[in-house]
C-alpha cells in the first residue's frame with residue numbers, strides 16, 4: 001500500500017495571514033486616532049546574522065503598520081551603558097516592547113542584561129518572570145519560536161491531546177519552552193513530552209515512539225527517516241546555510257533529512273518556509289499584546 005503524502009505545514013502562508021490580521025487591527029487603531037504600536041530592537045556590534053535578523057524585524061514591523069526603531073551600538077559598549085539604555089527603554093511610554101538582539105559581546109553578561117528588561121516590555125519572552133509565568137500557565141509573553149510553532153500546530157488543526165511528543169534540544173529559547181508549552185493543559189497541548197538533549201541515550205528508539213517530533217539542535221539533517229514512525233508530525237526548527245554551486249552560492253536546510261523523512265510523516269514543516277517565518281510574526285503578535293496591555297494591565 002502506498003503512503004499518503006505528508007501535508008506540508010506552510011509557515012510562510014500562515015505567517016502572512018497573521019500579518020494581515022495584525023495590519024488590519026493596527027489600521028483600525030490609527031483610524032481611531034491612536035498611535036501605532038512601537039517595537040524597538042537593540043543591536044550591538046556588526047554580526048552579519050544579527051544585522052539581517054534586525055533588518056527583517058524592522059521591515060516586517062513597518063509592513064504591519066508598527067513604528068519600528070533600531071538602537072545601534074558599537075561592540076565596545078560597556079555593560080553599564082547598555083543597562084542605562086535598557087532603563088531608558090523601560091521608562092519610555094512610547095515604546096511598547098523591545099528586544100535585545102543576541103549574541104552580545106563577551107564583556108557583557110547577557111543573562112544580567114535580559115533580566116534588566118522590564119517583563120512588561122519583554123516581547124521576546126526571555127525574562128525569568130515571563131518564563132516563570134509560562135511555566136505556571138499564567139498570561140505571559142511566549143518566546144517567539146515556540147509560540148510560532150504552537151500557532152502552526154493550532155492553525156493546521158493538528159491533534160495533540162494525549163500524543164507522545166519528543167522535543168530534541170533543550171535551549172532556553174526553543175527546546176525547553178517547547179516542552180513546557182506542549183505539556184500544558186489545553187487544546188493544542190496536553191501532550192506527554194520527552195525532552196532529549198546531547199546526553200540522551202537511545203534517541204532513535206525514543207523518536208520511534210513519537211507522534212510528534214520537534215527538532216531544534218542545530219545539526220543539519222540530524223533526524224533521518226529510520227528515526228520516524230509512520231504518520232508522525234515533524235517540526236523542523238534548524239536553519240543551516242549550505243554552500244553550493246548555485247547562483248546564490250548556498251541553500252538552506254534544517255535539522256531534518258526532509259526529502260526522506262517526508263515520505264513517512266503525516267505533517268512536516270519545510271525549511272525554509274516552515275518555522276522560520278513564524279518567529280518574527282510571533283514577535284509582532286507579542287508587541288501588539290504589549291500595546292494593548294493584554295498580559296500586564298498597567
Ligand code: NAP
Nearest residue numbers: 145169170171174197198216217218237238239275276279
Ligand atoms: P542551541 O542553543 O545550540 O541548543 C542545541 C540543543 O541541542 C542543546 O540542548 C543540545 O544539548 C542539543 N543537542 C546538540 N547536539 C545534539 C545531539 N547530537 N543529540 C541530541 N541533542 C543535541 O540551539 P537553539 O538556539 O535551540 O537552535 C537550534 C537550531 O534551531 C539552530 O539550527 C538554530 O539556528 C535554529 N533556530 C531557528 C529559529 C527559527 O526561527 N527557525 C529560531 C531559533 C533557532 P545540550 O543541552 O546537552 O548541549
